[in-house]
Amino acid sequence: MIRIVIFGNSGSGKSTLAAKLSRESALAHLDLDTLAWEPVSPPVRCTLAKSREAINYFTDNNENWIIEGCYSDLLEFVLKKATKVIYLCLPIEHCVENAKSRQWEPHKYESKEAQDANLNMLITWIRQYESRNDTFSKTAHEQLFNQFNGPKVRFSSNEQLA
Template sequence: MRPRRIHITGASGSGTTTLGRALAAETGALHLDTDDVYWLPTDPPFHQKRPIPDRLALLEDAFGRTDRWLLTGSLIGWGDPLIPRFDLVVFLIVPPALRLERLRAREVERYGAAALAPGGPMHVAYQAFLDWAEAYDIGTQVSRNRQAHEAWLARLPCPVLRIEGDTTVEDRVRRVLAVRLREGQAWRG
């Protein structure tokens, strides 16, 4: 049986959202991203966190509308009540230099080079974000780091598919779609 409720996670810049969108296009499943519920809508974005009960309620509501969904991003530290709903967790691991290159390009596309340059209105926040993203692989100074992800994955009751390296989106989609769960292996929410 194919997993119907999949959580895709990894470090920022590892491609979780890209894979989620591609899988949703391929399967017709609903795609949700944790950033959309974690952050309140602000301008500029990503400055005010939504309260945890509200995040969980938004996701539970979305999950209740369909039996096929893909949840991308990270929910370490706040999303454990959702774990029983996962049929499969996909963990993406990408070399740190490539992740940071992707993040730089994404932020320039989002905000423009001038806003991020020294003296620009978003420069300080941009540098803080890149420092946070780089710290994922090198230590435990930030709560969302590789060590915390590995410990969280080890506690999961569902199967975990690890995809390492700079693989193509098509290869990642193929690998996820190839997963078959044994009877009784999928968890029901």
């Protein structure tokens, strides 16, 4: 059984790594961005109960999986089910560069132009990672990593991920 949880800052490479591992090992892949937000503008987070229900549906219907996101509050729901944790703790500027060069994410944005229009806000968000004190923060991710007792790895550069 393979059940991997990947987390880290925005732009750290979570989705890219998850997609690669999913392809290589035939793992079902869940990007928490797809269930954490209500489909409204401006964005509003779904309730934790609604997100948890969707996560449980995914884990109940897939024996082998990979779940990725920056939502510590949601990842706590699956941490006990995970067989491995990967924490992408890259330097802020690596995350910024990754965000600037990311491919269009059609499951998140209606067009590449819409994604690019959000880039400045995303870069500001990425740069606040170490100073924020919320579920998306470095502090929350460190706590998540430290509480997991199984196999785990921390990557701190793009070179390590390659």
